[in-house]
């Protein structure tokens with residue numbers, strides 16, 4: 001039946017057209033509203049600012065001027081609030097105008113009642129009578145779509161379970177007001193929209209998967225808020241995608257209280273960071289604070305040290321124990337300076353520390369010493385304020401500067417008033433000194449740590465951990481911390497993160513088979529670390545590969561234990577058999593490599609080399625045929641790139657060439673196995689594995 005004769009198609013197209021017209025009207029109403037108000041606002045502001053004269057001539061004029069400025073500011077604020085409300089609605093309409101919705105569920109809310117159609121889209125929108133036109137994919141009722149259960153099903157609202165009857169689950173391929181296709185799901189697992197989404201080729205940037213989130217993925221996206229959620233998922237199972245959908249979900253769920261700046265996302269490298277940076281904005285949400293471990297360490301002020309990737313958890317535990325017995329020595333302390341001027345001498349710091357020597361080193365001790373130092377600093381600032389020269393300097397400040405510092409002009413009537421102003425002046429000048437005390441500049445962590453551990457230097461991890469022993473916590477603001485590729489972190493790194501963000505909830509995602517560095521934490525160790533700091537750890541598994549064709553999935557899962565292989569599946573349609581070849585002669589090898597590169601195929605081809613050294617060698621052989629990517633921010637959309645495994649991780653390509661699959665580079669060791677699994681699993685549609693010399697035993701036994 002062609003779509004012209006299909007009454008369902010026509011009815012759905014008619015519904016879409018009508019809804020689209022409503023969306024357009026909402027858009028036009030808002031923009032007109034904004035324009036009118038904005039223009040009006042502009043006139044108001046012009047009028048107001050003409051009335052306000054900046055007159056600081058005398059005390060009375062100053063008060064008047066300040067009052068007028070305050071009124072002006074509050075009017076601007078009022079407009080801003082109004083503006084924001086509309087801007088948010090406008091943003092949602094704009095999102096929906098690209099695709100008003102992607103699915104509909106028909107639900108019988110109570111037995112015997114007429115069923116209700118619910119259209120689900122990237123954002124929610126209601127009509128002028130507050131009836132829903134489209135519901136947000138994150139709203140409770142939309143869960144019935146993601147559960148993929150026909151008939152009796154349920155969803156959670158405010159912690160309560162609501163049982164409903166799902167009569168129909170319909171998916172749409174829609175662009176703007178045009179319906180291209182619809183699919184009715186009759187059996188639970190079939191997902192036509194997913195299959196059509198997976199046919200696509202590599203895109204420069206990762207895409208949101210809102211319309212096709214699968215059931216096992218939805219369990220992570222909509223998971224109850226728990227202290228720690230640890231997700232173990234095979235290559236291409238959508239961990240990164242799920243992570244970003246989860247952030248969008250949390251930002252929606254907690255939109256009244258959660259700001260994106262309270263969400264941290266740890267990523268493996270800068271290329272990856274740029275690969276994912278449009279996903280949340282495309283869903284109408286802002287990106288969280290995204291950092292790599294390296295960036296985190298350097299923001300903490302530990303950047304110049306060794307990153308600490310070889311620091312063992314025992315070292316940190318030893319530090320914890322030794323700290324209990326620690327008695328600070330005067331050499332462990334440092335003076336407090338500001339802009340080159342010493343404000344508290346080392347001896348004063350030492351006596352503040354001495355005052356609390358009966359306390360063990362730890363958060364309580366640190367808080368008490370800080371308090372003492374702040375009050376000593378205040379006394380010292382009081383002394384400075386009494387200085388005649390300083391008072392003269394203050395009185396000769398020009399009016400603008402006086403206004404900036406005091407919010408008023410200086411007109412002291414007597415010495416006491418002058419002294420009071422001088423104190424405020426000093427507080428203003430030296431405000432940063434209190435921050436220095438808070439930053440614990442008065443503690444020489446390197447010296448203390450070296451003494452505790454009997455070492456001649458501290459790694460970044462040791463330094464950060466020691467500071468946490470003193471402070472107890474690093475960030476009080478962070479509410480959610482997401483760590484992607486968690487299998488690449490060492491126990492010691494995770495101990496730092498768990499403690500630094502001790503108040504935050506964690507989402508940790510990784511694949512134990514993709515641990516490409518020696519000495520990183522196992523999933524059991526990860527769970528232990530977070531159980532110790534956060535009480536409990538919930539775990540989820542993702543067992544289906546969405547990235548790679550079944551042939552490619554079979555090649556990389558073939559590297560795993562037989563029992564594990566049985567549990568894993570791929571949903572991609574059948575594709576091209578992988579090519580695996582080895583060559584004795586260098587020339588024949590290079591000819592095959594050049595041929596594979598030249599063939600390329602549609603989209604982006606990546607030559608994923610095992611190490612940076614191999615990238616250099618291959619780049620010499622291939623010349624301009626492949627663009628080297630080592631840590632730049634962006635990947636091209638097509639062509640051929642040559643990159644080391646450490647940069648390729650987390651990314652995906654249409655065609656992957658593994659150019660160094662010789663036994664010498666990938667011997668039969670657990671680490672090599674995981675590295676090869678990671679390299680091959682970057683491929684979506686094609687894989688070419690080439691070896692110069694005998695093929696790695698990991699693949700030879702296939």
Ligand SMILES: Nc1ncnc2c1ncn2[C@@H]1O[C@H](COP(=O)(O)OP(=O)(O)OP(=O)(O)O)[C@@H](O)[C@H]1O
Nearest residue numbers: 209212213214235236237238239240241546547650
């Ligand atoms: N539910 C889905 N619908 C459509 N596409 C999906 C879905 N889940 C995953 N994908 C696609 O599969 C690919 C792999 O997803 P993603 O990179 O999130 O997986 P990953 O588990 O983080 O992979 P890896 O661990 O191998 O780096 C992406 O192209 C993603 O868009």
